[in-house]
Amino acid sequence: MRVFDREKGFAMGRYRSFDETRAMDGAIACFRERGYHASSMRDLEREMGLKSSSLYNAFGDKKTLFLRALEAYMDASPRRRIALLDRSADPLAAIECFLGSIVLVSAADPCGCLLVNSAASPVALDKEIRAAVSGGLGELEAALLRALERAVTQGSLAPEAPVRDLARVLLGAVVSIRVLSRTSPGEPWLRSIADGALAQLRASSPAALAS
Amino acid sequence: MRVFDREKGFAMGRYRSFDETRAMDGAIACFRERGYHASSMRDLEREMGLKSSSLYNAFGDKKTLFLRALEAYMDASPRRRIALLDRSADPLAAIECFLGSIVLVSAADPCGCLLVNSAASPVALDKEIRAAVSGGLGELEAALLRALERAVTQGSLAPEAPVRDLARVLLGAVVSIRVLSRTSPGEPWLRSIADGALAQLRASSPAALAS
DNA sequence: GAAGATCTGGAGCGCATGTTTCAGAATCAA
DNA sequence: TTGATTCTGAAACATGCGCTCCAGATCTTC
Structure with a gap:
């Protein structure tokens, strides 16, 4: 006003x-x-x-x-990561970089992510807030999906790769890293999850699916 | 008294x-x-x-x-699941059953898991409570690790399978399923994460690692 | 300058919070 | 029965909560 x-x-x-x-x-x-x-x-x-x-x-x-x-947090953090994903020339490398960054940030800062924390919080029982949280998570999932689809187009992922499921797995990895970081398990612990998700991507590479 | x-x-x-x-x-x-x-x-x-x-x-x-x-919740739910894991003749099948059950329960009941919710909650800033939460998550991780090691012994998982990392990935899957279920994404969505984690197990089967 | 609009600091509203208190009821040993 | 002990129900306690109010300061327009 x-x-x-x-x-x-x-x-x-x-x-x-x-x-x-x-x-x-x-x-x-x-x-x-x-x-x-x-x-x-x-x-x-x-x-x-x-x-x-x-x-x-x-x-x-x-x-x-x-x-x-x-909303301000979304602009300051997740949407910047999304922009990096969308702008990258190599989508798979960008995803790897994305997860690696999440691991480092989470290990260093036990406060976690406002979006993920809110999803697990009873504040999400409120309709408007749950809508905002779902929306935020949806943006992330959609961005990961876009990156995976670009990887298919570029040939770094096989055409039959289950990109929708993979996007969910990646989002799940982000969520679990951010939640579990609150108990301070240490960076190597968190990296196990990130590496696991990335291993799944590699399992959908053209070479892997050809054999 | x-x-x-x-x-x-x-x-x-x-x-x-x-x-x-x-x-x-x-x-x-x-x-x-x-x-x-x-x-x-x-x-x-x-x-x-x-x-x-x-x-x-x-x-x-x-x-x-x-x-x-x-503590009462741990007895009533996670430790029962752990007991099922420990008693199963086929550890990999038990893990599959475990994850499938988590998906069904999470999709049906959006309240989630007290242990996971508490890990993401600021109540875990309290030292004693964080210790209890870490302990509970540790029990789950240890149980999954035991099951994986038994799978190696039984030959359903390759000897060189990264069981420690796999246990973390499985725990991560449980956590992300329980957190994301609070936004009611639906059962198929959650199942994508469970199936992803299980696919990683199969990637460590003797057959997969032999090729 | 006057009139009108917005923002600031501080006091304080009504209410909910976590917790305590205590008289009385219920139970046991002697 | 009496005395000792524990539990129950109801009434508070002090504090902190989310939020509002308002006098005065600061700004623009006239």
């Missing part, structure tokens, strides 16, 4: 004295570490550097804030 | 007027559906059929209750 009016030239009233992006980062960090139910509005105010009135004025109530944080 | 004294013949005081097992089942159901932080003591009182004084007297505070519920 503020932005809308101001952009239209109807601008009026006091400016916001905080960086909305930085505030969102604080919200993401809070929800990522403590989840929805264990993050109090006081926690969020502190991590976002806002007083409650500013917070409510700018971002709405707790649920709306969560939905915005999830 | 009550039980202890009574068993020793020093018994005194009023009997408990509720079924402790039934009460634990209520606690498990509550924590499984709503998780730790979103389950209020009032919710637990209702689902367990207890007043707060009885609840605190019998099970301690919320965290202690959660730890007991997790």
